[in-house]
Amino acid sequence: xxxxxxxxxxxxxxxxxxxxxxxxxxxxxxxxxxxxxxxxxxxxxxxxxxxxxxxxxxxxxxxxxxxxxxxxxxxxxxxxxxxxxxxxxxxxxxxxxxxxxxxxxxxxxxxxxxxxxxxxxxxxxxxxxxxxxxxxxxxxxxxxxxxxxxxxxxxxxxxxxxxxxxxxxxxxxxxxxxxxxxxxxxxxxxxxxxxxxxxxxxxxxxxxxxxxxxxxxxxxxxx
Amino acid sequence: xxxxxxxxxxxxxxxxxxxxxxxxxxxxxxxxxxxxxxxxxxxxxxxxxxxxxxxxxxxxxxxxxxxxxxxxxxxxxxxxxxxxxxxxxxxxxxxxxxxxxxxxxxxxxxxxxxxxxxxxxxxxxxxxxxxxxxxxxxxxxxxxxxxxxxxxxxxxxxxxxxxxxxxxxxxxxxxxxxxxxxxxxxxxxxxxxxxxxxxxxxxxxxxxxxxxxxxxxxxxxxx
DNA sequence: TAGATTGTTAATCGATTAACAATC
DNA sequence: TAGATTGTTAATCGATTAACAATC
Numbered sequence: 001x002x003x004x005x006x007x008x009x010x011x012x013x014x015x016x017x018x019x020x021x022x023x024x025x026x027x028x029x030x031x032x033x034x035x036x037x038x039x040x041x042x043x044x045x046x047x048x049x050x051x052x053x054x055x056x057x058x059x060x061x062x063x064x065x066x067x068x069x070x071x072x073x074x075x076x077x078x079x080x081x082x083x084x085x086x087x088x089x090x091x092x093x094x095x096x097x098x099x100x101x102x103x104x105x106x107x108x109x110x111x112x113x114x115x116x117x118x119x120x121x122x123x124x125x126x127x128x129x130x131x132x133x134x135x136x137x138x139x140x141x142x143x144x145x146x147x148x149x150x151x152x153x154x155x156x157x158x159x160x161x162x163x164x165x166x167x168x169x170x171x172x173x174x175x176x177x178x179x180x181x182x183x184x185x186x187x188x189x190x191x192x193x194x195x196x197x198x199x200x201x202x203x204x205x206x207x208x209x210x211x212x213x214x215x216x217x218x219x220x221x222x223x
Numbered sequence: 224x225x226x227x228x229x230x231x232x233x234x235x236x237x238x239x240x241x242x243x244x245x246x247x248x249x250x251x252x253x254x255x256x257x258x259x260x261x262x263x264x265x266x267x268x269x270x271x272x273x274x275x276x277x278x279x280x281x282x283x284x285x286x287x288x289x290x291x292x293x294x295x296x297x298x299x300x301x302x303x304x305x306x307x308x309x310x311x312x313x314x315x316x317x318x319x320x321x322x323x324x325x326x327x328x329x330x331x332x333x334x335x336x337x338x339x340x341x342x343x344x345x346x347x348x349x350x351x352x353x354x355x356x357x358x359x360x361x362x363x364x365x366x367x368x369x370x371x372x373x374x375x376x377x378x379x380x381x382x383x384x385x386x387x388x389x390x391x392x393x394x395x396x397x398x399x400x401x402x403x404x405x406x407x408x409x410x411x412x413x414x415x416x417x418x419x420x421x422x423x424x425x426x427x428x429x430x431x432x433x434x435x436x437x438x439x440x441x442x443x444x445x446x
Numbered sequence: 447t448a449g450a451t452t453g454t455t456a457a458t459c460g461a462t463t464a465a466c467a468a469t470c
Numbered sequence: 471t472a473g474a475t476t477g478t479t480a481a482t483c484g485a486t487t488a489a490c491a492a493t494c
Binding site (some may be wrong): 278294 | 473477478
Binding site for chain 4 (some may be wrong): 017019020053054056057060070071072073
């Protein structure tokens, strides 16, 4: 128990790369489309083609989590969907908080895609007195000072941060001390948080920078 | 010239991994914060610490593009900012179109972070007659049928897709045939587009799935 | 049976890290 | 000079792909 070599994780499982987890979400999305389009089964080749991956990669990714396919047949879509949801934790529904009732925050409250994948926003927070106590887009808005109480009452484990950069770190700290375990951060800053808190950052300007880089780079090569 | 081994890109340059490009955007963001906070210079160690990377990785990433540092000194922030902007193509301003004037589309029009990094939304598109011809959040809204003309007139090279999944592919096709070269897609679908068109997909539900996966996985290990 | 497709091992490829001479 | 830090090469590590026996 005492002997740790380097900083290797002590847990037994093979340790799943984050890249595998994000492809898992893409497999889930494609499988849902396949079911909608009437497919009962699919194959690693088909899934790979739809997403631009090799068939080997699809099989390898799934192999991290178990055996889900049938040699000679492929994968039963409904079955694989259920399995991936279980792995991702979205076989159950998650209660979310959102902080920041600006343009982006309000848009996210109305976003249908969250509900569809098992995420329900159950509380909004802001510090603007004009907004607190009202409902915005049907969602009850609380003062950030009440976050600890509301998070406990409503069993909130994940939160969305949609506030200006200048206050994002303070808001994140408040969420963490209220007991939130994961944060989806839309403010264009790197949050400094305890290691056991999970963070995903979405910086919209950065996404555009990836595009502009690729567009300008391609100028070098002719058509 | 004829002899190509496998499907190796013919272009001379070392071929930059996409992961490097996204870290480049993060370096830029941190450098801008450092300048705001009064730093004249920084180092690979400092940048790495702020972002959770090793110093070696920072230097290696930058080395793809040239020599920007001073041995014994580090990097001059302003200088490195200018260099990265040039690499990413954001030393110039980009004119953007946005398609879809729903909740998310309207929020993105008002998002200050785009302007700040050199992206200006100059035209909105929709197919709802009630919206066309008006200004939304100060932005002129056109019918999607006019996209080719507007794209040409306003020199638009990048576009944001914020429409429902069901129509995202058709919208993307229209943008491409209008001459757009890069698409930031918020619809939760994989777009099938010509190889020379660049796409970045942002699926908000998938970002939350990454969080839920990590939160449930951590249950296995006790504190 | 023949054809299809899995799960898995081994081979390849690519990315990260460590180390260090060169430089300020 | 001593201390700091770069750019770069070599070593390590990890992820992807190819190949194939097993299975339906």
